[in-house]
Amino acid sequence: MISKKWHQAVFFDVDDTMYDHLQPTRGALQHVMGLDDSFPYEAAYHRIRYYSDKLAAEGGLLHRAPGTSELEEMRIRRFILAMREFGSELSWEQAARLQAEYLDRQYRITPFIGAPELMKDLADAGVLVGLITNGPEEHQLQKIRALALESHVAPEHVFISGAVGYAKPDPRIFTAVNERTGTTADVCWYVGDSWRNDVVGASLAGWKVLWFNHRQTEPETTEHSPYGTAASYEELREMLLPT
Structure with a gap:
């Protein structure tokens, strides 16, 4: 009451x-993909966040407790879709490694x-x-x-x-x-x-x-x-x- x-x-x-939400994104991209300082990290961050919001909304993941597998799939797909716009075709395995590194860095903020x-x-x-x-x-x-x-x-x-x-x-x-x-x-x-x-x-x-x-x-x-x-x-x- x-x-x-x-x-x-x-x-x-x-x-x-x-x-700063960009820092774990930048760190993960550098660690997994070996990108240098010339890569447009902030632009990529905005597209990753765009696809995260878009895919989560389409799957109704923000309004409930999603299953582990569907949440993981969404997170991997956002990296694949976003990085495609910057000329990188990620395999599912590469995107999964990127997501794992990103997640680890999210808890060291x-x-x-x-x-x-x-x-x-x-x-x-x-x-x-x-x-x-x-x-x-x-x-x-x-x-x-x-x-x-x-x-x-x-x-x-x-x-x-x-x-x-x-x-x-x-x-x-x-x-x-x-x-x-x-x-x-x-x-x-x-x-x-x-x-x-x-x-x-x-x-x-x-x-x-x-x-x-x-x-x-x-x-x-x-x-x-x-x-x-x-x-x-x-x-x-x-x-x-x-x-």
């Missing part, structure tokens, strides 16, 4: 918002500079601090543990699409968070890097969105606009904890 009404809440995305400190200071100021992330529950929880975010976020304020039953950009995941935390949309802020998943999804739910655009990409649509845009946690701090 919700016993406290929160006056303000700030929820963060995880992948590429709490840590570190948060962006300033991220844990901002979460702590928000909580100390009486703000409800939480996480909303897409993906299978246990996989996302392992990342959260690797980042030591459980030190700053109560377990009941961690919302993972595979457990909630809705995935961003579906606004129902944000509505579900409001219902479960006793908050209302007008007091909730969401910080995320993805235009489609984070800016559009949270805006449709009536939340204020801060677009963490640290990759300096262009907005994908014109129908929605974030409350503010930041490229670093220093800028996010100025917006969320003005002095």
Whole structure:
């Protein structure tokens, strides 16, 4: 039972918002494929993420607990499809090795500079601090543990699409968070890097969105606009904890 009404809440995305999602991708590509620094890693990262979202949505993998085999197949296929666009035809075995190396590196990640400190200071100021992330529950929880975010976020304020039953950009995941935390949309802020998943999804739910655009990409649509845009946690701090 919700016993406290929160006056303000700030929820963060995880992948590429709490840590640099490009680093495990780059490391895996270099280790398995022997690519050098001239390869366009950031462009490949965006295409891998595109196919990950596309295949997961087509298979309904973000709204439930997927089977191990279907999840592994999706993850391997995303590498095959993405790398094909960069002139590399991967065999299933090569893509599987790439996925295994990537997964290992996903659990050896570190948060962006300033991220844990901002979460702590928000909580100390009486703000409800939480996480909303897409993906299978246990996989996302392992990342959260690797980042030591459980030190700053109560377990009941961690919302993972595979457990909630809705995935961003579906606004129902944000509505579900409001219902479960006793908050209302007008007091909730969401910080995320993805235009489609984070800016559009949270805006449709009536939340204020801060677009963490640290990759300096262009907005994908014109129908929605974030409350503010930041490229670093220093800028996010100025917006969320003005002095």
